[in-house]
Amino acid sequence: EEGKLYFVRDPFGVKPLYYAKNGEKFAFASEARVLRVLGFGASLDERSLRQFLTLRYVPSPDTLWDGIKRLPPGHVLAYEIGSGEMRLSPYLKFDVDRFDGDIREAADAYRGVLADAVKRQLLSDVPVGILLSGGIDSALVAAMAKDAGAEPPCFTVGFGRYHPECELAEAEETARVLGLSFHPIRVGADELWEALEKVVAAVEEPLGTTSVLPMWYLVQRARQGVTVVLTGQGSDEPWGGYFRYQAPLLGRFAPWPGVWKGLGRFFSSWQGMPEALERGLRMLRERDPASRIVEACALFPAKDRIALLGDADDGGAKEAVSRWLALVAREKGLDEAERMMRVDARMNLADDLLLYGDKISMAFSLEARVPMLDLEVVRFVESLPRAFRVQLWRGKVVHKFMAQRYLPARIVHRKKKGFRVPFAEWSRGIWRKKVEDRLFSEGIHLRLLNKQALWRIWQEHLQQKPDRSRQVFTLLMLAVWWEQQFGGGNSESM
Template sequence: MCGITGIYAFNPVGRMHLVHLEEATKKLEKRGPDVHNTWFDEVVGLGHRRLSIIDTSSAGNQPMTDASNRYQIVFNGEIYNFLSLKKELTSLGHTFRSESDTEVLLYAYIQWGAKMLPRLNGFFALAIYDRDSRSLFVARDRYGIKPLLYYKDEDKLLFGSELKALLAFGVPKKLNLEALRTYFELTYIPAPLSILEGVQKLEAGHYLQVSDGAIQKQSYYKLPAGTSSPITHLDKAKLQLQDALEAAVNRRLVADVPLGAFLSGGIDSSIIVALASKHVQQLETFSIGFKDNSYFDETHFAELVAKKYGTNHHVFSLTNDDLLQGVDAAVDYLDEPFADSSALPVSILSQQTRQHVTVALSGDGADELFSGYNKHAAWIRMQSPGLQEHLASTLAPFWKVLPKSRNSPLSDTVRKLDRFVRGKNLSPQERYWFLASFTPQKQVDRLIRQKYKTNTDAFKSSIIDQIQSGSLAEVLALDVQMVLEGDMLRKVDSMSMANSLEVRVPFLDPEVVALAFSMDDSLKATSSARKIILREAFREILPKELYQRGKHGFEVPLLQWFRKELAKELDRLVFNDERLEAQGIFDIKEIARIRQQMYSVDPGDVHSLVWALYVFQRWYDRYFDH
């Protein structure tokens, strides 16, 4: 696990920027605190920060060269099948000087070129330079587990694991208007967009080939979203999933440093811990508890799993004050606005976990692959409405006027019913975007001043146009492409790397993903049940209590903070007319209306928008206004 950055200079002006390589590499220190190295010639510079996981000796350091000194590689991630690849490459005549997966990756490229990518089972962002042809190869893993951004102008190509590395090279600071609007709608910025114009995120499953000032972008992987002959037999699917996921977990146990697992008490992480415990005695497991929010505290269920499998279990019990005190560490690490507030507990969990292990397994990806969200059941009901759904629509005028918020079960139910009715009346394409969004596009358009508005819907169209039949498989494929990559994986990568912790995700093993998309939708969800196949496949190895409870997504107490602890901070950063006028981005009257709604008895989901504004203003102060 590491941080990478680099530059390809197309001309003498571009070569002048090679002097910034060292500074750019230093910006990635938390991603790789163990070793710091750079390499450059007259055309290309490569920087690497290492968090040593496999072959912790100096033989595994990067940038790494082959025996001929023709090729140089920087690589962030892990290749789990590197030993089998190494055996094949050895039979083809290659020799190795280290025990690292990095060297195997380098010789795999020398042997097969870009065709090596489908052979890799792992997660990665990488760059390989061929000195003879003066060509640069840059690639990202199938699902976007590891980030990679790049910037190109007439003089150079820059790339890096984080935007802060590119900023060290001096990329122009101009807001990307489409990304700005998308951020306020979704609370994150999906690939290929970034907050800065000219900077792009390399999409998952893609690579760049750079030579003589020209860049070619190619896709090497597409999600297998659906099949003409899906698996429909439950027992067959259960057996295949059991075998595939256990193999995926076992592959991710390879490490030369201490390893553990997150254990939330939910089905997903409990399955991972149960399978890992077959191969690791007294596995280290880690949970967060919430002292002030007993409804969301799942530590009891986590402890049942830990006891069943004899893990060495650690519980970090947090108060609301603990969460509040963690805001600065989480928000200030972000180099692009990102307003998923669940990043706060993930940040604290990563910090505490890193005190015990260097690698942690997680259950991320299961909700997107196997239909774990409320919106998936809602989608099914909207596509095939019954009596209850028609009744909800008939009573729409009541849901519209009643108070809606997440502060009480009743008002939250009204909020969900109102959202259901509004989504049901949309086309399948617009419905997907509606269910993925936190703030409607019309409200975002009111929020942003005219000179910062954009009329293009190119990104949104590229997403929703993928909805053709309206099947659940299409929805899940888009969730993997957009929500999982842009939100969930981004959150875990940022918060874990801020604490120099590697997180591995067995559910995103290529074999598990392919199997998931080969199953019929009916094995995943109905209008009243979610993750059917996942729950049934592992029912016998999990405590029965896990099946006797609902899914409780944790809610950070944002509204309470905004009205009390963070009120003065919001008035200074978000609701300050003088600041807003000088900045010129947001409509002052709309900001005032948002503040009024926040303090009303009917706040709705306004806390999400206020948090997005707060995070944006913190980012703007730190990165844009200097």
């Protein structure tokens, strides 16, 4: 349309797009640093800081820079050149035709759509590899690539087999079973700490996910052999692979928030209570649907935000969830777990996991492709009955059922480790002084956070009363980011 510019982001936010407007000045870029050079985002958006501490990332369209926005996935931004007016709207339909076959028919159909997606994403005139973890998702992508006639090399990063987080042994077994070449990348604590500044500069935004550090070395090594990689990212959300999707299923047995409040008080003295359980109990004591999703994900609950920032305001995290829930609600008949999964597949994925995956891979000119988020694949998965995806104590039901046609059961049903580093151990040991120096350097606590509250969190982490690993890592990333963006540090140190 004449006189208008249209900006469109892909359905699940595999690629980011930033934009900013100040008076008659309008700019857009795939990297926020470009907009900052043009004079946008000169200060912190303190409201978005509250969202970051609540969710460990800032949901689109907001960012931590005042005046810089990130286009949400599945949305189009219309900019009128003459008037400068902007209109943001979703372009995707969220309703799908429900699948009405049995579980075997579902597995057959899923096999077809995923195989087609893998074949499409293998198409390339440059070498293609696989970023292989120890889990089922990347293993299934690798198996289907092999079945399609490809022989992609597999790349895996680890920290030594004496660390329970290391997946080298599991990934090596998968590659051996499939007959694919295996390229392990071993990194130690010193190397990962050395990557911290580079990772924050490349990603541009602080993210409370420890996997950003090994991802740096994984991508760097993979780029030496290939130009394109396929990953297994993006299946946990539509398939119900996270523990938080169990909470609404458990809640059906006692749909009274008071029961869960009582359980929360009962367990409050348990200093070793797993964080996921704590979040689940907080979720179930809420009535409002958006508040329940926020609590299921909240890294710093209200009491911590009060201590760190002076009040419990989440900065709009609940509003962001509510916007997505309103879009998801256009599809009738979804239960609470399904709504959570749909929101996560469009908010959490885009603004956290996919964001760092794209930024780090692009730092090495490596193209990362995600077959699990092929539009036809997700449409099919979301057409399945919820029980075909997640049940009480079981996730990825049809996904795993189908995977057994390609992989041994011992690989399909391995215990999930997750892609993370031994931060809890290292931050109490060989990284302790480095982390403490970063957290309590001049700047972050004086300008953003209450120093006494920060010190209390740090001491609780050191004593494991309770374990504060994820919170401390998020605060560490925030401190590094703050120094790079506003404290005179080098945000171009890649």
